[in-house]
Amino acid sequence: MAYITTFLVVIFFGIFMGFSNPRFVASHSPTLFAKPTITISSIIAYGPEYFENSGREETSEATNSARFLKYQDILIESRDGKVIVPVVMYHYIEKYVDPQDTMKQKLTVMLPEFENQLLAWKKSGYETLFAKDLSKNLIDQKVMDKRAVALTFDDGYEDFYLYVFPLLKKNKAKATVYVISGYIGRQGFLTREQIRELSKSGYVEIGGHTVNHVYLKGLSRQTIAQEILNGKKEIEKLIGEKIETFAYPFGAYSLDAEVATINAEYDASFTTQPGIIHESTKTTLLSRVRPHQINYNDIDSSLVKIYNEYK
Numbered sequence: 287m288a289y290i291t292t293f294l295v296v297i298f299f300g301i302f303m304g305f306s307n308p309r310f311v312a313s314h315s316p317t318l319f320a321k322p323t324i325t326i327s328s329i330i331a332y333g334p335e336y337f338e339n340s341g342r343e344e345t346s347e348a349t350n351s352a353r354f355l356k357y358q359d360i361l362i363e364s365r366d367g368k369v370i371v372p373v374v375m376y377h378y379i380e381k382y383v384d385p386q387d388t389m390k391q392k393l394t395v396m397l398p399e400f401e402n403q404l405l406a407w408k409k410s411g412y413e414t415l416f417a418k419d420l421s422k423n424l425i426d427q428k429v430m431d432k433r434a435v436a437l438t439f440d441d442g443y444e445d446f447y448l449y450v451f452p453l454l455k456k457n458k459a460k461a462t463v464y465v466i467s468g469y470i471g472r473q474g475f476l477t478r479e480q481i482r483e484l485s486k487s488g489y490v491e492i493g494g495h496t497v498n499h500v501y502l503k504g505l506s507r508q509t510i511a512q513e514i515l516n517g518k519k520e521i522e523k524l525i526g527e528k529i530e531t532f533a534y535p536f537g538a539y540s541l542d543a544e545v546a547t548i549n550a551e552y553d554a555s556f557t558t559q560p561g562i563i564h565e566s567t568k569t570t571l572l573s574r575v576r577p578h579q580i581n582y583n584d585i586d587s588s589l590v591k592i593y594n595e596y597k
């Protein structure tokens with residue numbers, strides 16, 4: 287009798303403790319608590335973070351998936367000819383800027399800060415894309431099923447080669463540089479050799495930014511067309527391949543400028559208008575964001591904010 291009682295107590299205790307404890311069940315019945323099979327559609331439905339965090343403590347998982355739900359909405363909106371990707375617009379990356387030079391200060395991100403930003407994107411699960419990858423996605427109407435960011439650098443300053451390029455190689459990250467063809471080799475700007483090396487590296491896309499960095503509003507149709515087309519041809523001759531994306535100097539565009547980018551066979555052109563939603567029907571006027579618009583401690587939330595603000 288005592289033997290039977292002990293047996294029953296053990297069984298009861300086992301059932302009570304074991305099956306009431308999800309961790310026990312999870313570790314002993316893998317099929318009950320198995321993660322769903324990871325497919326592209328399940329990543330869209332749950333988000334990659336759901337899978338990444340499924341082994342972590344429940345509290346942090348709950349926080350992360352709550353935060354992610356908002357981001358997931360954004361990715362779902364990525365269908366129907368829309369691509370949701372932040373395209374960050376940089377100018378100078380420097381180790382030192384003259385405090386008197388307020389104009390340059392405004393356009394500069396200091397090197398350590400830039401490195402932190404690059405690492406923050408990586409840490410938050412964002413893959414770096416070329417601007418031309420984004421335009422390809424738009425043209426092919428491909429669904430954006432992962433976090434991605436495009437880092438763009440206007441004007442083709444030499445600091446890109448000196449400071450940004452080594453960081454890209456070190457972190458296997460990509461970036462796009464918009465080169466003013468008539469400024470190549472000038473003091474403070476990239477040289478022909480540097481541009482060739484950047485282009486061949488696989489880490490850098492070279493794009494166009496006109497011949498003379500002109501304000502593309504109010505000029506004659508012919509001048510606008512020449513600035514855009516010749517700037518493209520000069521760079522293509524230099525690097526020996528087609529360039530696909532363009533950035534409007536000063537963010538200034540006009541209908542003539544848009545038409546000229548199409549005639550020059552650019553696939554996509556970027557303004558300085560803020561926003562992260564890109565539409566396949568508007569590839570001549572794509573938005574960008576400024577580096578300080580992002581909260582690098584919570585990139586997802588700041589993108590949701592930008593998304594809502596500039597819908």
Ligand SMILES: [Zn+2]
Pocket residue numbers: 440441495499534535536
């Ligand atoms: Zn510029």
